[in-house]
Amino acid sequence: DQQVKQNSPSLSVQEGRISILNCDYTNSMFDYFLWYKKYPAEGPTFLISISSIKDKNEDGRFTVFLNKSAKHLSLHIVPSQPGDSAVYFCAASRERMKTSYDKVIFGPGTSLSVIP
């Protein structure tokens, strides 16, 4: 049973438009959520994160929104660029103790294609 779900395996967006990638989770104990981007033949790279005490975090063109009641988060990319074409993974972790965290759960990923 997947605790972190990304129900859209793929998404195509026109260059300059907004890309919205969605992620749902089932475990209300998750404290932190992170987004990673992955290009072919490379490892994932960290993009942006959000703590469960916030509902929004912004970094340049990237904004993550968290809706705790719906157990849903989304990544907005505005404006989308061809270089954003990659697989995006949503990940969640849970604080086990005050100074450490438990295992990290990744979603299956969404492949974003930004069309020039």
Next chain:
Amino acid sequence: EAQVTQNPRYLITVTGKKLTVTCSQNMNHEYMSWYRQDPGLGLRQIYYSMNVEVTDKGDVPEGYKVSRKEKRNFPLILESPSPNQTSLYFCASSLGRAPGQPQHFGDGTRLSIL
């Protein structure tokens, strides 16, 4: 350059032949982890380590072993590999144990077990 280095990048081997995938990071990170990536399943955590001599199971630890004798190294050991362990493997590290610390990933090791 700050990096996580995995070796080998590619390996084809046969069932039952013990193998080790090495992982090394040069960032003095405390937390290290191994993942496997399979189609439709994303990244699944195999084992993680919060510090030297401290390791714990992730979601899919069966058939794997790890050790953390030095802070920089975190090898993944397959004592008796089987075809269902054919996958793309990633090693990752993060600076501290604080929740939400982003991880730095290696470029992956593609294992094929015949």
